[in-house]
Amino acid sequence: xxxxxxxxxxxxxxxxxxxxxxxxxxxxxxxxxxxxxxxxxxxxxxxxxxxxxxxxxxxxxxxxxxxxxxxxxxxxxxxxxxxxxxxxxxxxxxxxxxxxxxxxxxxxxxxxxxxxxxxxxxxxxxxxxxxxxxxxxxxxxxxxxxxxxxxxxxxxxxxxxxxxxxxxxxxxxxxxxxxxxxxxxxxxxxxxxxxxxxxxxxxxxxxxxxxxxxxxxxxxxxxxxxxxxxxxxxxxxxxxxxxxxxxxxx
Numbered sequence: 001x002x003x004x005x006x007x008x009x010x011x012x013x014x015x016x017x018x019x020x021x022x023x024x025x026x027x028x029x030x031x032x033x034x035x036x037x038x039x040x041x042x043x044x045x046x047x048x049x050x051x052x053x054x055x056x057x058x059x060x061x062x063x064x065x066x067x068x069x070x071x072x073x074x075x076x077x078x079x080x081x082x083x084x085x086x087x088x089x090x091x092x093x094x095x096x097x098x099x100x101x102x103x104x105x106x107x108x109x110x111x112x113x114x115x116x117x118x119x120x121x122x123x124x125x126x127x128x129x130x131x132x133x134x135x136x137x138x139x140x141x142x143x144x145x146x147x148x149x150x151x152x153x154x155x156x157x158x159x160x161x162x163x164x165x166x167x168x169x170x171x172x173x174x175x176x177x178x179x180x181x182x183x184x185x186x187x188x189x190x191x192x193x194x195x196x197x198x199x200x201x202x203x204x205x206x207x208x209x210x211x212x213x214x215x216x217x218x219x220x221x222x223x224x225x226x227x228x229x230x231x232x233x234x235x236x237x238x239x240x241x242x243x244x245x246x247x248x249x250x
Contacts, residue, residue, distance in 0.1 A: 021154055024068040026169040029149075035072045043091045043151060044168030053140070056170045062141035066134050067152060069167075074128040075156035076181060079108070081119040081137050084149040090116055091151050094164045104163030107155050115140055144173050193250035 030038060030050045039045040059065055067081065084090035095107040109121035118137040123129065127237035135152075147170060154165040 011242070019163065020071070020072045021070050021152075021216050022072040023152060023167040024070060024171065026065075026067070026150065026171060027055035029052055029053060029055070029168050030168045033168075036070075036165075039165040039167055040162070042094065042153075042164065042166045043088055044149065045166045046063040057148060057171055059176065060171045061144055061173050061175050062139060063150050063173075064136055064138045066136050067150075068132050068134050069152065070128040070132055075157075075159055076126040077154060077156040078120075079122050079135065080110075080117060080153045080155070081122070082116045082151045082153070083118055083143075084116060084141070084151065085143060085145045086148070088168075091149065094153060095155070097161070098165050100157075102158050103161040104155070104157055104159045106157065107163070113185055139173055142175075146172050150172060195238065201216055 013112075020035040020037065020039065022032055029044060030052055032038075037045070037072075038048040038050050041047040069079075080095075082091055097104055097107055099105045110117050111121060114143050119135065120140075120211070122135050123133055150169045150171050152167045152169075156163055156165070
């Protein structure tokens, strides 16, 4: 009878279930299972032997990026985003926890965030998050890297210690300058300065200044001053012949 009572009490006791989340985008640095594991050991879900994905997502300095995730097991809490440029040792430690009714009662939120923290206290929730969730953060202007780490940390308020889960993504940040193409010399006859210099749409000119055939034309050329000069020479020759004949008759 005592044994049955103990079993009943155990069944009624609250179960501690670790919250989980799955990082959708950018892709995680490690393979994740359906619940999003590995994620329990900082700074990046380092436990276990899951294979590395090798994924490196490219962004531009100062760009506002979107992080997409799914909560797979619910616990109330929020998320924090941080960036390590050269090494993961630059990632900030989790914030200090003040125990309450649970070990993980409350944590301070960095507002405004200070680099390397990019955002804090985002997606606060006390009920399950449904479906994919997005977080927008702006990468610091002027910061570039070939292989840096974007960290997403989840804090859970009603959880036994430890109070945080972690995911990371490998990213690159470049300072891209858009090439507007070569400058067009507005002094060139027949060339519109607003039209890019490209072999398909720039009319070339011959020595006489007349547009020659282009790749998109019919292949014909309009006679220019060269043809007019030849006609004038012919007229002069005919006049000389007529004058010579009249001289002989006289």
